[in-house]
Amino acid sequence: MxxxxxxxxxxxxxxxxxxxxxxxxxxxxxxxxxxxxxxxxxxxxxxxxxxxxxxxxxxxxxxxxxxxxxxxxxxxxxxxxxxxARHFGGVVEAGRAAGPGTSWWHGPSVQLPAGLRSRVGRQAGGPRRARRIAADAQPPVAPATRGRHRKPExxxxxxxxxxxxxxxxxxxxxxxxxxxxxxxxxxxxxxxxxxxxxxxxxxxxxxxxxxxxxxxxxxxxxxxxxxxxxxxxxxxxxxxxxxxxxxxxxxxxxxxxxxxxxxxxxxxxxxxxxxxxxxxxxxxxxxxxxxxxxxxxAEGPALTVRRLLAETPVVLLDELSAEERGWLLEHQWAEAELFADFLGLEAEIRAEGVALLDPADELTDLALPGSGTLAQAALLLAERLVEDLRPLPEESAPSAVLIPDALIDGALGDITDEYGLAAGWHRDYLADLAGFRRDALDLLRRMQLIAPAGRAWLLRAPAARYAPPSEVHRTSGSGRHSRPGPAVQQELMV
Structure with a gap:
């Protein structure tokens, strides 16, 4: 990685x-x-x-x-x-704290603008209802606290x-x-x-x-x-x-x-x-x-891991060396306290690794969640991919899962239908879905929510922090661009 x-x-x-x-x-x-x-x-x-x-x-x-x-x-x-530095934005919903043994796949999700929460619209009424919800919702805006560290004393x-x-x-x-x-x-x-x-x-x-x-x-x-x-x-x-x-x-x-x-x-x-x-x-x-x-x-695991924590959105345990992984597991709570005091960052510790979050959503060169066509589309794409691919609560939770290529095209086509015109997305992207796909995936890659795997992509566990809770799994392939899931395909063959 x-x-x-x-x-x-x-x-x-x-x-x-x-x-x-x-x-x-x-x-x-x-x-x-x-x-x-x-x-x-x-x-x-x-x-x-x-x-x-x-x-x-x-x-x-x-x-x-x-x-x-x-x-x-x-x-x-x-x-x-x-x-x-680059860090995730968004805070976990109140009262839904999770311990370090909880997987990102099954843990609490963050609070997102209403216009970017699509589960209800897609399950009750399909694309037309989703478009109406998106049109009625206020467009996401940059957090009011952004840039706080630049105010004069x-x-x-x-x-x-x-x-x-x-x-x-x-x-x-x-x-x-x-x-x-x-x-x-x-x-x-x-x-x-x-x-x-x-x-x-x-x-x-x-x-x-x-x-x-x-x-x-x-x-x-x-x-x-x-x-x-x-x-x-x-x-x-x-x-x-x-x-x-x-x-x-x-x-x-x-x-x-x-x-x-x-x-x-x-x-x-x-x-x-x-x-x-x-x-x-x-x-x-x-x-x-x-x-x-x-x-x-570096000369040792401490500064190696600290730099990753301070500069990158997330540090996954299975991407560290054995020495670095052991050091982080032993010192993760002390490091959380150190970075809270030094940089005002809060630690999100999960079974797969550690992410340092900025409650003010300002200590990052890329904003996610963020305003604008690309940030909104990328977040919705991550949500759809998580809903289709995350393991069930009773299953093992790997740090990443392979994304079928057709699922990316289908999910992006669905969210473009549902949100594009109603949310005022940039028409150049709506007219060039290949370019839209390329740039949305690149943003998710730079935020470490996906990772390349040859010509394919891996969906990483931290992406689930932006998806709705996992108590109910959406039926895959529900949009007109999506391929039907296995169960639906079997029904069609009967």
Whole structure:
């Protein structure tokens, strides 16, 4: 699985708080073999001169430009470690708590907007009634609490409780946005990061093995490489251009290849800005701090598992090594308390593994549940697949089950009929079901609710947290796009 390739651990991470001058163009990754695996660690080199740094940056850029898109994403992430945390959204319904021995397949489900709960509509009246329910329901909206960690603080905390809240807020901001600048989109939280810099540096290094670099106008958290977490919209040539641009700006040279995607990102990162007269301004210190220096690899199970818990939606026990699995089973309650205090995350412990949830639904770079055509369709698709495929309560509960390919097409066709026009879904998707299927499955994959198995897909147990309770099983193949279940097929043959 993808998460098992995650480069984790503290290794020889530098300790304490680094200044902006301590990390820069001279600390580029060392030369690595051309066949570097996805998610391989960035090997840091000792500080070198500008000429050597430029040479290594150019070598990295050449490798990025020659890589395929997936490998380029993973190579960039392994070198830079710039990505946000990702966690499930939605809370378990009140009064339906479950213990660690309960399977996700049979455990309590989360509260979803009424328009996305389709069981009643499908069992009592079919697609037409479901369309009427969807039309009457209010469309899902983003949670009101989203973005809470970006609100400015009124005054420095004075009591221990206020200090703890400030530190947690700053830590959450860095976990969600590893680069925070004094004038960027998350500038309101930068004073908090500066105020608690020493504590944050110590905690990130101790808990996750992540070095933290803080300069006069920025804070940069160095995460370990994680497959599948590249920059949105970037492809190999764009990554190569970005590496060359950062190296040039750090060295005081002009950017030669003016790619729009690169310039836009440098502007977003506040490396390139303009003064009141429109003249370009370069933050060379920040450009140096953004040089490739990800956190080093793990040396033991503790940081390996902690990084997976902190950065990925769910950690399944059977995808860990024996040592990692034993460590998690022994320490899961202590880790739940640690992450609740550090990042405000709540642990959902089930028979198959552990997921850390954010009650505020904000500490994630992908929202599920979420607003928009793709998020709504993906959630409904997961629900239908779970209803058809989850094992009965008296059966064994595997961590994943194989999804028949025809079931995906049938379920997506049914929910498109039932919800598409009534819910105002994007017409481009309604006109291109193949593209709709591709993107919906990709979202479920990135949220770790499904996983590839060759040319097929596996439905993972945590997907059941978004389906209705399992007391009653829906008859499979009830929509006009679905194939009839075995019992129905037998009746038709008589």
């Amino acid at each position: 993808e998460q098992r390739e995650y480069t984790t651990g503290a290794g020889a991470a530098p300790g304490g708080l680094a200044t902006g001058r301590g990390v820069g163009a001279g600390q580029l990754i060392a030369d690595a073999p051309a066949d570097i695996p996805a998610g391989a660690p960035a090997v840091t080199a000792a500080p070198v001169g500008a000429a050597a740094a430029d040479t290594r940056a150019e070598r990295l850029a050449v490798r990025l430009a020659a890589a395929d898109p997936g490998a380029a994403h993973d190579l960039f992430t392994a070198a830079y470690g710039l990505y946000g 009124r005054s420095p905390g004075s009591t221990p409780q206020e200090v703890a809240v400030e530190r947690r807020t700053a830590a959450r901001l860095l976990a969600a946005h590893p680069l925070v600048t004094a004038t960027g989109p998350h500038a309101a939280g930068f004073p908090l990061v500066r105020r608690h810099a020493d504590w944050l540096a110590e905690r990130f290094l101790t808990v996750l093995g992540y070095p933290l670099t803080i300069g006069h106008s920025y804070a940069r958290l160095h995460k370990a490489g994680l497959p599948g977490r590249g920059l949105t919209g970037f492809e190999p040539a764009g990554y190569a251009g970005l590496v060359r641009a950062l190296s040039a700006l750090a060295d005081g040279r002009p950017v030669e290849a003016e790619r729009d995607d690169v310039l836009q990102l440098l502007d977003e990162w506040q490396v390139l800005t303009r003064d009141a007269d429109g003249a370009p301004q370069v933050d060379r210190e920040l450009a140096r701090a953004l040089g490739p220096l990800a956190a080093p690899p």
